[in-house]
Amino acid sequence: MEDTIVAIATSLAPQAISIIKVSGKDSIFIVSKIFSNKNLSHAKSHSILYGHIIDNNEVIDEVLVNVLKAPKTYTKEDTVEINAHGGIMTTKKILEILLKNGCRLAEPGEFTKRAFLNGRINLLEAEAVNDLITAKTDAARKMAINNVDGILTKKIRKLRDKMGQILANIEVNIDYPEYEDELIVTEELIEKNLKESLEELETLVKDSHNGKIIKEGLDVAIIGVPNVGKSSILNFLLDEEKAIVTDIPGTTRDIVEGSITLNGILLNFIDTAGIRETNDLVEKIGVDKSKKMVNSADLVLFILNNNEKISSEELDLIKSIDISKLIIFINKNDLERKINLDMLKDYDYVFGNTKEVNGLNKLKEKISKKLDLGNIVHNDMAYLSNVRQIDLINKALEEIKSAYKAYEDKCPIDIIEINIKGAWNYLGELIGEAYTDELVDTIFSNFCLGK
Numbered sequence: 001m002e003d004t005i006v007a008i009a010t011s012l013a014p015q016a017i018s019i020i021k022v023s024g025k026d027s028i029f030i031v032s033k034i035f036s037n038k039n040l041s042h043a044k045s046h047s048i049l050y051g052h053i054i055d056n057n058e059v060i061d062e063v064l065v066n067v068l069k070a071p072k073t074y075t076k077e078d079t080v081e082i083n084a085h086g087g088i089m090t091t092k093k094i095l096e097i098l099l100k101n102g103c104r105l106a107e108p109g110e111f112t113k114r115a116f117l118n119g120r121i122n123l124l125e126a127e128a129v130n131d132l133i134t135a136k137t138d139a140a141r142k143m144a145i146n147n148v149d150g151i152l153t154k155k156i157r158k159l160r161d162k163m164g165q166i167l168a169n170i171e172v173n174i175d176y177p178e179y180e181d182e183l184i185v186t187e188e189l190i191e192k193n194l195k196e197s198l199e200e201l202e203t204l205v206k207d208s209h210n211g212k213i214i215k216e217g218l219d220v221a222i223i224g225v226p227n228v229g230k231s232s233i234l235n236f237l238l239d240e241e242k243a244i245v246t247d248i249p250g251t252t253r254d255i256v257e258g259s260i261t262l263n264g265i266l267l268n269f270i271d272t273a274g275i276r277e278t279n280d281l282v283e284k285i286g287v288d289k290s291k292k293m294v295n296s297a298d299l300v301l302f303i304l305n306n307n308e309k310i311s312s313e314e315l316d317l318i319k320s321i322d323i324s325k326l327i328i329f330i331n332k333n334d335l336e337r338k339i340n341l342d343m344l345k346d347y348d349y350v351f352g353n354t355k356e357v358n359g360l361n362k363l364k365e366k367i368s369k370k371l372d373l374g375n376i377v378h379n380d381m382a383y384l385s386n387v388r389q390i391d392l393i394n395k396a397l398e399e400i401k402s403a404y405k406a407y408e409d410k411c412p413i414d415i416i417e418i419n420i421k422g423a424w425n426y427l428g429e430l431i432g433e434a435y436t437d438e439l440v441d442t443i444f445s446n447f448c449l450g451k
Contacts, residue, residue, distance in 0.1 A: 001117065004030060005110055006103035008091055009450035015086035020094050021450060022080045022103060023111055028067065030102050031080045035065060040080070045069035053082070055097045061090050075111055076118040109447025113440065116432065123432025123443070124153050127386065130447050131215060139214050139264035143381040151382040156431050159200055162193045163424040170417045190416065194404045197423070201397040208390045210376045211383025217259065217266030218371060221293045223321075224303035225314055229331040229354065233303065234258060234271040236354040262364060263373035270297065294321055299371060301363075302328050306351065307335040310343050318347065327370055329363050384430075388443075392430045399423035 004024030010017070022031055032040040037051035047067055053060040066081040073079040084094055099105060107113075109130070116126045128147030135141040146152070169189055222230045238258040259268050272293050294300055300321050304310060318328065328349035330339060334356065341349075350366045353359040368374060384393055403419035428434045 001114065003104045004102060005106035005114075006095065006098045007106035007111070007450040008095055009081070010086070010091075012088055012091065013086075014088060018084050018086040018091040019450075020082040020084065020091065020098065021111065022082070022098060023073070023075045023077050023106075023114065024103075025078060026102060027078045027080045028069075030098065031065065031082065033101050034097050035063075037065070040065065040067055043067045045072065048083075053084070053094055053097065055093075060093055060097065061085055063094075074120070075114040076120050077114065106449060107444070108449055109444030109451060112447060112451055113444040116440070122153055123435065123440075124156070124389070124430065125150060126432070127389070127443060128152075129451065131385065133448060133451060136217070136259075137214070137261050137264060137266050139377045139381070140266075142377075143211060143214050143383055143385065146380070146382045151380070152384070153431055155200070155204070155382065156427050159197055160424055160427045162197055163420050163427075166190055166193050166420055167417060167424065170413055170420075190407055190413075194400060194407060194420075197400050198397075198404055201393065201400055201423075204384060204393050205390075205397055208384040208393060211381075211385030212390065213265060213376060214381070214383065215385040217268050218298040219268045219270060219296065220299045220301060220367070221270045221272060221297035222301045222303060223272055223294055223317070225311070225317075228303045228305050230271050230303050232354045233301075233329070233331065233360070234269055236360055237269055263368050264377040265371070265373050267367070298325065299367065300326050301367075302326060304328060304330050304339060304349075306330045306332045306337055306339050306353075308338055309340050315343060323347065325370075327363075327366055334359075388439075389430060392426045396423040396426040396430075399426065 002025070004022060004026040006020065006022045009019040009021040012018075028040050032038055034053055034055060035049075035051050036054055037049050040049065043049055045068060049065045049067065050063075051065065052062055061084045063085075064083040066083065068074075068079040068081070070076055070078050082094060084090055095105075112121075112126050112129050115121050116123060121129075125148055128144050132141065132144035132148060135144055166189060222234060224230050237260055257268060257270050259266055261267070270293055302314075302318055302321065304314065318326070323346075326348065328344060328347050330349055330351045332353055333351040334353045348366070348370070350362050352361075352363050384390055399419045399422040403416050403423070406416045406419060425434065
């Protein structure tokens with residue numbers, strides 16, 4: 001934390017402008033040594049100065065330098081941002097000169113790590129910064145910016161305050177057991193606040209499932225026997241020639257993937273090898289992968305041919321799939337219908353084709369309905385979304401459930417206190433009120449350089 005750090009904050013590629021960011025107690029002093037306009041220390045905070053970067057009397061680049069003085073900066077430290085021409089060599093040269101003059105190269109996420117350690121943001125907000133950078137859909141962006149703005153933090157802090165109020169009253173009762181009026185008030189407070197906390201935690205846990213979906217998307221496996229049109233469906237959905245399509249059964253021998261956004265949610269479509277008995281070693285490996293994908297996917301599209309009767313092999317495969325995550329798509333409905341639909345009376349199916357412009361619209365509608373995509377994305381999304389967050393909120397919920405059961409069972413008040421304190425601590429870990437150095441290092445190691 002005593003070092004002055006530097007990193008390139010923009011992508012290292014030919015572009016109009018590149019930004020080299022410096023943060024730390026010596027940032028203004030170090031940049032002043034290489035800047036033609038030497039009055040950086042006298043510059044007003046949040047001002048921009050024009051000049052040149054100079055090294056050994058050589059002009060390296062014409063730049064604009066943004067001076068940001070503590071504490072009103074991203075890291076709460078003195079910060080200087082050098083806006084240079086976006087050439088790769090020029091940008092790297094300025095970085096090299098700054099390192100030579102006393103800066104240290106920042107670790108991944110170190111600017112945001114300093115913002116957290118200096119108290120500008122909490123751990124939830126810090127993780128949301130990374131989510132904002134890596135967002136793959138507009139819904140993921142909205143969720144991340146809501147969390148950066150502290151909407152989720154306010155919910156967690158409000159919950160902790162309720163638990164803190166109970167804990168404070170319990171402590172009074174333990175220290176002054178002779179005050180019976182206070183005991184009655186505490187019992188009423190426990191019942192009210194525990195009920196409310198339980199409901200709010202259950203909502204957060206339920207919403208965290210949606211948060212994970214928004215952030216990571218859903219896997220949709222396209223399954224079926226060879227030559228039924230799986231690869232054509234993938235190509236049509238993606239609007240690109242991702243998978244090779246031929247009339248030869250067994251053309252797709254390995255998994256082919258591609259993604260689209262539907263109702264704001266990223267859907268990762270996986271075209272699998274046609275499932276059949278085969279002596280071809282390579283194809284057999286592909287078939288085994290396909291069978292594994294059936295179990296791991298969030299949704300399975302089983303493809304049938306409208307122009308052919310359902311085989312016993314296909315029916316056996318359909319029966320082996322969890323019906324709650326199964327959609328049967330009957331392809332080639334532009335051809336004469338020969339399929340025996342009576343065999344599908346217990347299943348969810350939809351017709352379509354890849355020949356017409358809107359041939360897969362009904363399939364998309366069915367997918368959206370099956371996955372309930374319309375109820376996931378909202379303007380006020382503030383969801384927990386990563387493994388660390390979801391694990392902690394589940395632990396907090398279990399503690400409050402135990403506390404409420406102990407209350408109903410009329411357990412001693414200090415037993416109830418243990419569970420409430422446990423939940424209070426887990427919520428503290430969630431927002432970073434309590435943390436280990438190892439945890440912080442792990443979280444910020446996933447960030448990009450310069451953030």
